[in-house]
Amino acid sequence: MHIFDIYLPVAGIEFSVVLLVAIGFCVGTLGGFFGVGGGWIVTPALNIFGFHMAFAIGTDLSNIFGQSIGAVRKHQKMGNIDWKMGLISIITSVIGLEIGSDVIISLEKAGDVGVIVRWCYMFMLTSLGCYMLYDYFVLRSQQLKNTDSSDPGAADGKSGRRGAANTRRLHRVKIPPLISFPASGIEDVSLWTILLIFLLTGFLSGFMGVGGGFMIMPALVYLIGLPTTVAIGTSLITVLFSAAYGCFTYAVKGRVEIFAALIMLIGASIGAQIGATAVRYIKGYGIRLLFAVMIILAALSVGTEQFYKITGKHFFQSLAGIVLMGTAISMSAIIMVKLVSESTKEKRSRKAKIAQTSDNESRHV
Amino acid sequence: MSTTRALVILLVSLSFTCVIPVVFTGYNEVCSSEAGSEQSTEFRNKVDTSKLSGIEYLIADMYNNDRVLYAVVVTLVMATLGTGMAFLTDLVLKALGLEVSRISHKE
Structure with missing residues (x-):
């Protein structure tokens, strides 16, 4: 396998090109499909395979920046981006992020907060994942009861999710100024509600030291009430801008391995396009189901890492990395299989329609 | 796609993934105390x-x-x-x- 190794002069190590492209491809697919950055996969993966942590974070952010450009472009084509919401999200999330990181810094003075952060992270991922799974299964059972409905979305009437109740509650708050988001189909919602939600997601990102894409997307869906596809596109805007900023600042500090980032970007760009295209073929509730499974598996990986911290056995650290990469590869595989099967179905039905039309015409003649 | 099919793909991919780190770095390196941040440059x-x-x-x-x-x-x-x-x-x-x-x- 060493024939695929390349010397990375900035990091001063040899690394497999195939591995870089593969990691990039997986994270790109997930990024384009779920509207997340995927730093929680790339950073530990690079670190496990020999990158210094400082280089792993910077290189990862550079890759996320590059891959997000293509994904944003694709989602823009599909009308999945609410720029107004995205802009508010960027500004408010940054403030929340600063508050969150300040809290962490002050807590660090009191002692080691790493354990608390990891437990919070695990709790967040698990609870969010379980809520989304619960939401999905309730909709499925409602669909089964409602024989007239062929779409689980119809079970909830308008939005196709139980979280719509939360949305309605939050939309009832009418503290001025009220703001509308025509691109998302949201009318007259209090600006304060939106600011508070993004402040919270930003705070949690800063507190847990993560990008935040995995929190912004569900928050947009379950709290603000955006359709899942629009939430994905809008979340990507925040990811794009924060990654661009991260790429530059980490590079100034000398913590970006440009050659590794470029090689990874080749796989990531292809993956991001495939992931974003797959959004067209999978319904909102399906995307949310896959997202829920993915974050629960990510929580499992963090939990395994926690075992390593407690027992000191490196087996658990390796296992955590394997679970994480396994999750990324599995999810990418599911997304690709779904894309291929659904697009083939669509092509077949289109052909059948054309054949039927020409048949009718010939009979008419 | 049925849930069963999705689960099968998930399981197959997960088992396949366990092989990848071993192929690229060798089992001893993956599971040894050198793995992870300690191995890093x-x-x-x-x-x-x-x-x-x-x-x-x-x-x-x-x-x-x-x-x-x-x-x-x-x-x-x-x-x-x-x-x-x-x-x-x-x-x-x-x-x-x-x-x-x-x-x-x-x-």
Whole structure:
């Protein structure tokens, strides 16, 4: 396998090109499909395979920046981006992020907060994942009861999710100024509600030291009430801008391995396009189901890492990395299989329609 | 796609993934105490350019002497390659009949 190794002069190590492209491809697919950055996969993966942590974070952010450009472009084509919401999200999330990181810094003075952060992270991922799974299964059972409905979305009437109740509650708050988001189909919602939600997601990102894409997307869906596809596109805007900023600042500090980032970007760009295209073929509730499974598996990986911290056995650290990469590869595989099967179905039905039309015409003649 | 099919793919991929780290680094390296951050390289602020040539030398020299310029180059190159690759992949996907257009946002 060493024939695929390349010397990375900035990091001063040899690394497999195939591995870089593969990691990039997986994270790109997930990024384009779920509207997340995927730093929680790339950073530990690079670190496990020999990158210094400082280089792993910077290189990862550079890759996320590059891959997000293509994904944003694709989602823009599909009308999945609410720029107004995205802009508010960027500004408010940054403030929340600063508050969150300040809290962490002050807590660090009191002692080691790493354990608390990891437990919070695990709790967040698990609870969010379980809520989304619960939401999905309730909709499925409602669909089964409602024989007239062929779409689980119809079970909830308008939005196709139980979280719509939360949305309605939050939309009832009418503290001025009220703001509308025509691109998302949201009318007259209090600006304060939106600011508070993004402040919270930003705070949690800063507190847990993560990008935040995995929190912004569900928050947009379950709290603000955006359709899942629009939430994905809008979340990507925040990811794009924060990654661009991260790429530059980490590079100034000398913590970006440009050659590794470029090689990874080749796989990531292809993956991001495939992931974003797959959004067209999978319904909102399906995307949310896959997202829920993915974050629960990510929580499992963090939990395994926690075992390593407690027992000191490196087996658990390796296992955590394997679970994480396994999750990324599995999810990418599911997304690709779904894309291929659904697009083939669509092509077949289109052909059948054309054949039927020409048949009718010939009979008419 | 049925849930069963999705679960089968998930399980197959997970088992396949367990093989990947072993293939690329060897089981002993993956499970040894050297794995993870301990195996990682030391963080260096300067790159040894004596054995480098061509583009590698240029980039490493820039990294050593002008970090802001290095950051600008990294950001611009990532943006350019990101856009270029997206454009190329888009063309390939179009050729495969996977062209996208405005979609309806029904759940």
